[in-house]
Amino acid sequence: MALPLLEDLPNPSGKKVLLRADFNVPITNGHIDDDLRITAAMPTIKWLEDHGAQVTVCSHLGRPKGQPDQKYSMEPVRQRLAALAPEVEFMENLRFDPGEEANDPDFVDRLVEGFDLYVNDAFGASHRAHASIVGPPARLPSAAGRLLAKEVDVLNGLVHRPMHPFVAILGGAKVSSKMGVIEALIDKVDQLAIGGAMCFTFMLAQGYSVGDSLVEPDWVEACKGFLDGPDKHKLLIPNDVVAIGPDEEVQVFIGDIPDGWKGLDIGPSTTLAFIAPLEHAGTILWNGPMGMFEDARFQEGTVMVAEAVADSHGFTVVGGGDSAAAVAKFGLDLRIDHVSTGGGASLELLEKGDLPGLAALREASNAPA
């Protein structure tokens, strides 16, 4: 079965549509910091309204523990959405009910009650087998919204038909969360650069000392596997890093990092080595900041990579919540071809080629053969 799209729904005119969106947006003191996920759902809402449907949106927000918690109220999101789509109705946080995360069938029944159709546009939540993601397609004619369909197209396209040279740049906090993606991409890419905190586990595997930098010792062997593997020539590992010392002094080290020092950004020579292949790349995938860019002292590597990605004439994709926040912070988001709205979901799709939410949609009664 193929993924059912909006066009595969029975005529939505006059019908009540339950739209699962991912409006899990960053909120500080009741203010939405970044509304990418809300604006990204507008094409689907507009399509449904243009076709005469009455739309009710549902989403989760944060991690309330299965009970109502004012701290995780969707009110700021409801207000933002009301300004963009005044006709749309909006439910309270799905995770205020324990049935959502437990995928409780009774909760699914209550959720779909009174609705005729279901649309999933919540790409960022589709790697979770939660009630609102996998439940409704077994009960109502269902479809993938425009955003979900586009995310799937773009990310599957990277794996199956990239324009070469295909360069991936991975960074971020944990090597463990990105090992699966390295594994999935290493034979597809022409070069794979590794920055962020995850580079230190690779440097450890190369035999360097990394001082007090973040490492995941359990993953050293896996890193060695890639460093000695058939695609080892594709890997770019930092040879210099910016580190902070015991008295808050900041210094660049080539190779070994002394005890008491913690690496927080890639160094200038590494940055040049990482951005060089981007100039002529046909496809670029960037996931994970190169350093602790939230601190201006350690943002240089991330800024330079972000600018090189934005300048590229190739097809550019940025995935990961913090990387997306970084390109937005530097004002480069409009110069990237696709900024994914999903962090975990984009990694899992690249890794496994499928998500529980997509599998559920393909099983819907109206899915095309």
Ligand code: ADP
């Ligand atoms: P994304 O959300 O883009 O997938 P991650 O969540 O994996 O990225 O990682 C982002 C975080 O990694 C950022 O908050 C950044 O500060 C942190 N980080 C990057 N490099 C380092 C480093 N060298 N040491 C500590 N933290 C780092």
Ligand code: MG
């Ligand atoms: Mg993150």
